[in-house]
Amino acid sequence: MNDMRRLERDVDTSDIKISAKGVQVYYGDNHAIKDVDVSIADKTVTAFIGPSGCGKSTFLRCINRMNDTIDVARVEGDIRIDGEDIYDKAVDPVQLRAKVGMVFQKPNPFPKSIYDNVAYGPKIHGLAQNKAGLDEIVEKSLRRAALWDEAKDRLNEPGTGLSGGQQQRLCIARAVATEPEILLMDEPCSALDPIATAQVEELIDELRQSYSVVIVTHSMQQAARVSQKTAFFHLGNLVEYGQTGDIFTNPQDPRTESYITGRIG
Amino acid sequence: MSSFWLFLIIVSLAVIGFFVGTSRAMSVASGDKRKLHSLPSYYGSNIAIFTIVPSFLLLVIWMLAQPLIVSSSVRSHIPADTIDPGSTIGLVMSDVQRLANGLDVAVSQGFMTEEDARSVQAGSSDIRARLGQAGVVLGSSVRPEVLQAAQEYRTMTSTGDMLRAIFVIGIALAGFAYAFRKTSVTFRARNTVEKTIYTLLLGAASIAILTTVGIVLSLIFTTGEFFSIQACLSEVDNYEQTHLAALRAADMNLQNCPLGNVALLDQMTSVTGETFSVTTGDYLSAFADFFFGTTWSPSFGGGSELGILPLLWGTFYISVIALLVAVPIGLFAAIYLSEYASSPVRAFAKPMLEVLAGIPTIVYGLFALLTVGPLLVSAFGDDGALGLNWMQGGTAVMTAGLVMGIMLIPFVSSLSDDIINAVPQAMRDGSLGLGATHSETIRQVVLPAALPGIVGAILLAASRAIGETMIVVLGAGAAARLSMNPFDAMTTVTAKIVSQLTGDADFSSPEALVAFALGMTLFVITLGLNVFALYIVRKYREQYE
Ligand SMILES: Nc1ncnc2c1ncn2[C@@H]1O[C@H](COP(=O)(O)OP(=O)(O)OP(=O)(O)O)[C@@H](O)[C@H]1O
Ligand SMILES: [Mg+2]
Numbered sequence: 001m002n003d004m005r006r007l008e009r010d011v012d013t014s015d016i017k018i019s020a021k022g023v024q025v026y027y028g029d030n031h032a033i034k035d036v037d038v039s040i041a042d043k044t045v046t047a048f049i050g051p052s053g054c055g056k057s058t059f060l061r062c063i064n065r066m067n068d069t070i071d072v073a074r075v076e077g078d079i080r081i082d083g084e085d086i087y088d089k090a091v092d093p094v095q096l097r098a099k100v101g102m103v104f105q106k107p108n109p110f111p112k113s114i115y116d117n118v119a120y121g122p123k124i125h126g127l128a129q130n131k132a133g134l135d136e137i138v139e140k141s142l143r144r145a146a147l148w149d150e151a152k153d154r155l156n157e158p159g160t161g162l163s164g165g166q167q168q169r170l171c172i173a174r175a176v177a178t179e180p181e182i183l184l185m186d187e188p189c190s191a192l193d194p195i196a197t198a199q200v201e202e203l204i205d206e207l208r209q210s211y212s213v214v215i216v217t218h219s220m221q222q223a224a225r226v227s228q229k230t231a232f233f234h235l236g237n238l239v240e241y242g243q244t245g246d247i248f249t250n251p252q253d254p255r256t257e258s259y260i261t262g263r264i265g
Numbered sequence: 266m267s268s269f270w271l272f273l274i275i276v277s278l279a280v281i282g283f284f285v286g287t288s289r290a291m292s293v294a295s296g297d298k299r300k301l302h303s304l305p306s307y308y309g310s311n312i313a314i315f316t317i318v319p320s321f322l323l324l325v326i327w328m329l330a331q332p333l334i335v336s337s338s339v340r341s342h343i344p345a346d347t348i349d350p351g352s353t354i355g356l357v358m359s360d361v362q363r364l365a366n367g368l369d370v371a372v373s374q375g376f377m378t379e380e381d382a383r384s385v386q387a388g389s390s391d392i393r394a395r396l397g398q399a400g401v402v403l404g405s406s407v408r409p410e411v412l413q414a415a416q417e418y419r420t421m422t423s424t425g426d427m428l429r430a431i432f433v434i435g436i437a438l439a440g441f442a443y444a445f446r447k448t449s450v451t452f453r454a455r456n457t458v459e460k461t462i463y464t465l466l467l468g469a470a471s472i473a474i475l476t477t478v479g480i481v482l483s484l485i486f487t488t489g490e491f492f493s494i495q496a497c498l499s500e501v502d503n504y505e506q507t508h509l510a511a512l513r514a515a516d517m518n519l520q521n522c523p524l525g526n527v528a529l530l531d532q533m534t535s536v537t538g539e540t541f542s543v544t545t546g547d548y549l550s551a552f553a554d555f556f557f558g559t560t561w562s563p564s565f566g567g568g569s570e571l572g573i574l575p576l577l578w579g580t581f582y583i584s585v586i587a588l589l590v591a592v593p594i595g596l597f598a599a600i601y602l603s604e605y606a607s608s609p610v611r612a613f614a615k616p617m618l619e620v621l622a623g624i625p626t627i628v629y630g631l632f633a634l635l636t637v638g639p640l641l642v643s644a645f646g647d648d649g650a651l652g653l654n655w656m657q658g659g660t661a662v663m664t665a666g667l668v669m670g671i672m673l674i675p676f677v678s679s680l681s682d683d684i685i686n687a688v689p690q691a692m693r694d695g696s697l698g699l700g701a702t703h704s705e706t707i708r709q710v711v712l713p714a715a716l717p718g719i720v721g722a723i724l725l726a727a728s729r730a731i732g733e734t735m736i737v738v739l740g741a742g743a744a745a746r747l748s749m750n751p752f753d754a755m756t757t758v759t760a761k762i763v764s765q766l767t768g769d770a771d772f773s774s775p776e777a778l779v780a781f782a783l784g785m786t787l788f789v790i791t792l793g794l795n796v797f798a799l800y801i802v803r804k805y806r807e808q809y810e
Binding site for chain 1: 608689690691692693694695696697698699700701702705709710713714
């Protein structure tokens, strides 16, 4: 009876964007994600925290099916976006990834010009009517990623020639240029100075107005600053998930508590 | 003592030196490794190096020098009047050496005692028959002075061998002792070993470079000879034209280059009143005839036209067809293998392609001659299936080009495969993560990233196509011709190099020497291509990190 009601509520509340149930991920014999259930709300920022190797990136990659590209990876369970099972045979992963953008943990600009890096997605999906429209998208995306001032005079130089932090922002610009509904960001500020970090956090907050954002971070302060919900992963398990304020002030699980107070990690 | 045994002795001394050095190091450090500058094994290696390197060098030098010294000394003792009019001292010396070796063989196989060998007389016993028993065949009956020289040769050689053994072993022991004495706690054995390894590697590298330089120098030298003959011949033409009447009157008919024939030159000057001399202009016209001449018709009697253009055209045409076949197929195969194929398919297909690369080119030539040529004729030839009558015979540019293309497929595909695999997975992830399809990712990210490397691979394939010989000889025919029809027989630079130098060519004639000029041209072209390819490949490497 109780179960029934909860199910109803899940379906009714239209602001659940991503819902995952019983997700298992195996890399060969390595059981990297163990039975994770999580519901990610629309128009919120959700932070994934947890010690290195606990499976944050792995779970993130399940949401846009990037694990498909890894031969040894095997995903089980049920992941729905807007109620649609993304692992269904009928779903085209290419379509899905256009909707679910991703910023990777390691900056990976293409060996093309800065301009072409940003214009890549819009060009593929035909988002711009003409050159002027494309220019506009590129400028807007670079501005949002706080890279415009540094890059505007060198748009034709290779993106691989930028510094590590600039590359990271270029990848953010590239991802937002395609206008995804969901943005997955894997440690987007790991190589950024405090000013650029603040700008990216501002961007994340701005994106929240229209999208849902999932961000992996090793910085507790950042999770506390930008996110409304926080999920704590440990050894492949989702240990605790709830309002960011609750997680940081009143953790229920002793593992969460020791992680955020710096005792494990 | 034979050089083989000597070598074994040095090596065993070095091995002993290694162990002695190791334990010596331990004992000077009174059993505590940490007191030593280097690990004990370095001290051992140090002794081994000092034992083996100087003595081995001495052995090699001795082995090179001794035969020269001995034979020059023996040669000076052979009286000049004993050499037959038709013979030379060199032939006599080779008789001497053969006899001396024959005696050695006979002694070592037990048909003669050492005493016998030393005391044989040319007349008293029939040496030929006795050596024949030992399996040594001598051409003519042995003359006393040859026998005497051979005996001298043997004595000198055996004394030399003995001295060699003494010196080499002496040096080895000296090196051993020297390095042993140097073994102390503070001695930097590790650095010495490091230096030796460095020298060894440097030596290997310099041998490779020196060989290249040697090859190039010999090519340049003979090419220069070719052009000076051609320049001289062109001056002969000029000279004949201007002094036609005078030369006719004197009944002189110049054909070869008169340089070097002083009497003839003097005669020419007195007949015509003009000294014969080769000018820069003649060189220029020789260069022009060679590099811009459109006819290739060598004739060993003289009056050949040696223009390289028809050959370059053939080379170019065949290579282009080969690349048109090899590049798309090879590249697509590489893309399939590296991007799409499942690992079982790859495990099967890659070795198959590599087998294709291992087939000797002569086999491809046979394939061209026996299969592809007739097949093409049956389609494009007289009464062919298409009724086109474009092709006269099985040997044609198309035949050779197609087969050469097949030969190059694995070359292009395995190089491109490596290059495509070197594009980081993160690059593909980035594109896929933006919602690009697999083939969009390949076209827009992977191939552009790999492009410089692929271009390099294609250029390397091109320089192989240009240098290929056997397929051309069997598949394209031997006619040098400037034609646009790909079904005509044509020939290439390499094929002509072979045909100019095979048979009983006179190596001082321009018709034979032209082969070196052709080789030099080809070398410059392929070198240029390779340098360009390497430049591009290297530039590509800098792109990631
Ligand atoms: N491509 C892969 N192949 C095999 N195993 C993998 C692969 N990627 C990750 N793993 C394994 O899965 C586990 C979780 O890795 P994951 O990258 O998700 O960790 P993470 O939480 O993102 O860590 P970090 O904070 O260091 O990025 C690890 O044990 C890792 O070894
Ligand atoms: Mg990670």
